[in-house]
Amino acid sequence: MTVARAVETLLPDYQITYYGDLARTPYGSKSPEAIIEYSTSNTEFLLNHGANVIIIACNSAASVASNILRQKFNVPIFEVITPAVERAVSSTVSGNIGIIGTRATVRSGIYDEKIKELAPGFRVFSKACPLLVPLVEEGWLETRETKMILRKYLTPLKQKQIDTLVLGCTHYPLLKDLIQHRMGINRVRLIDSSIEVALTLKNYLSVNENVCKILQRGSENKYFVSDMTKAALATAEKIFGRHINLEKV
Amino acid sequence: MTVARAVETLLPDYQITYYGDLARTPYGSKSPEAIIEYSTSNTEFLLNHGANVIIIACNSAASVASNILRQKFNVPIFEVITPAVERAVSSTVSGNIGIIGTRATVRSGIYDEKIKELAPGFRVFSKACPLLVPLVEEGWLETRETKMILRKYLTPLKQKQIDTLVLGCTHYPLLKDLIQHRMGINRVRLIDSSIEVALTLKNYLSVNENVCKILQRGSENKYFVSDMTKAALATAEKIFGRHINLEKV
Numbered sequence A, B: 001m002t003v004a005r006a007v008e009t010l011l012p013d014y015q016i017t018y019y020g021d022l023a024r025t026p027y028g029s030k031s032p033e034a035i036i037e038y039s040t041s042n043t044e045f046l047l048n049h050g051a052n053v054i055i056i057a058c059n060s061a062a063s064v065a066s067n068i069l070r071q072k073f074n075v076p077i078f079e080v081i082t083p084a085v086e087r088a089v090s091s092t093v094s095g096n097i098g099i100i101g102t103r104a105t106v107r108s109g110i111y112d113e114k115i116k117e118l119a120p121g122f123r124v125f126s127k128a129c130p131l132l133v134p135l136v137e138e139g140w141l142e143t144r145e146t147k148m149i150l151r152k153y154l155t156p157l158k159q160k161q162i163d164t165l166v167l168g169c170t171h172y173p174l175l176k177d178l179i180q181h182r183m184g185i186n187r188v189r190l191i192d193s194s195i196e197v198a199l200t201l202k203n204y205l206s207v208n209e210n211v212c213k214i215l216q217r218g219s220e221n222k223y224f225v226s227d228m229t230k231a232a233l234a235t236a237e238k239i240f241g242r243h244i245n246l247e248k249v
Helices: A002-010 A032-048 A058-070 A081-091 A105-109 A109-117 A133-137 A143-159 A172-183 A194-208 A209-215 A230-240 B002-010 B032-048 B059-072 B081-091 B103-108 B108-119 B132-137 B144-159 B174-184 B193-207 B209-215 B231-242
Strands: A017-020 A055-058 A077-079 A096-101 A123-128 A164-168 A189-192 A223-226 A246-247 B017-020 B054-055 B075-081 B096-101 B123-128 B164-167 B189-192 B220-223 B247-249
Touching: A002 A081, A002 A230, A002 B054, A017 A032, A017 B231, A032 A055, A032 A058, A032 A105, A055 A058, A055 B017, A058 A077, A058 A081, A058 A096, A058 A105, A058 A194, A077 A081, A077 A194, A081 A109, A081 A164, A081 A189, A081 A194, A096 A105, A096 A109, A096 A143, A096 B081, A105 A109, A105 A123, A109 B123, A123 A143, A133 A143, A133 A172, A133 A230, A133 B132, A143 A172, A164 A194, A172 A189, A189 B193, A194 A209, A209 B002, A223 B123, A230 A246, B002 B193, B002 B231, B017 B032, B032 B054, B032 B059, B032 B103, B032 B144, B059 B075, B059 B081, B059 B096, B059 B103, B059 B108, B075 B193, B081 B108, B081 B189, B081 B193, B096 B103, B096 B144, B103 B108, B103 B123, B108 B123, B123 B144, B132 B144, B132 B174, B132 B231, B164 B174, B164 B193, B174 B189, B189 B193, B193 B209, B231 B247
Parallel strands: A017 A223, A055 A077, A096 A123, A096 A164, A164 A189, A223 A246, B017 B220, B054 B075, B096 B123, B096 B164, B164 B189, B220 B247
Antiparallel strands: none
């Protein structure tokens, strides 16, 4: 949803079809095989609903499934990792980059691999933070407990003198202020993968007029979910700042 | 797994077929419709693998799906809620009973309903604790953060002067010592739904010889899961105190 919100803000003339697989989330604690299976069926769903460009708006799915989805489906497939990596590499001064994400994302080693492709001498320090997604979903965005857990997760990265930290999970922008405060306001730059992928898509559309025209808005944005709960509606309202009509399919 | 462990301990002569739907957990934050759909397919899986008696070893599934499963399948179906309710009602002196569980379990109101059927004058105080499952799955069984979160969740129940607290989720026995300490060692009795359902099954088998004979062990216990991760293997080892051969299906 943070990605859909960023795309909506940066590209208001395009129609978004969102699919949130809430029945099977969180992906971050599942195996690569399960994530690939679910990501494939989610992509098929979006293509069947008329999507011409896909964004894999989940770091866990992007980290293990994006190459397989690109081989399987003949449409442009964007994901949240590459744009964040490019921004991180161009932002760091010291060459010390931190990554926080789910267990699946960190274990995949994808950020490390992609950063070292672009900048072999850089140092990447990763930390899996599996409690942050449930804390966000509990709505504990500013509690003392969340601050303590962030301290526990972030202290090892702080000790590595990183100057750039990638928020490698689309839930984490909701904790951005707390994370920024813990890492030091002028010491560490945060990279928000939701915003970076929307910027990349905007650049792509500015040089691909054909795709651009296909995508231009004919109707309203659609927000599909595979399960409906009050907590999901509340999170959607928090992210978008307005009521969102989630449609259960 | 805590239920399988309790059944194994109390009924060592019977064969257990366990199915853990790890690909789609946690159930506690999903809608009743999703939980019912998954519980039905899980039950079919176990029946196809020769089960003669079913235990719904998850409070979230038991709270919304047990009546529907009993209508649909013609085998004895036990669940973790009724035995815990019976024990709580017979244990309390003050008539003030606390319940902790997932969002789905607490929202269902099933504990409240079942306790008031047996003891209309008793008072039931419930608290959804959605962070406890991820804390257990992170392995933070004794950290300061877990203690703080428990304090936050449990303080309102403590203020209600409960003398009995039902651990209404099969993950919570792993936090039993911390919960007992927080609630007061001599003040509050904890009811472990995993142990209570195993005791109920044992009583049932002692008076149902036919079922008893069918169930007697012909081969080894089987532990099937729908997804395989290192964290699941580690949790299984912690609960059983030995290596468990989880088989992915």
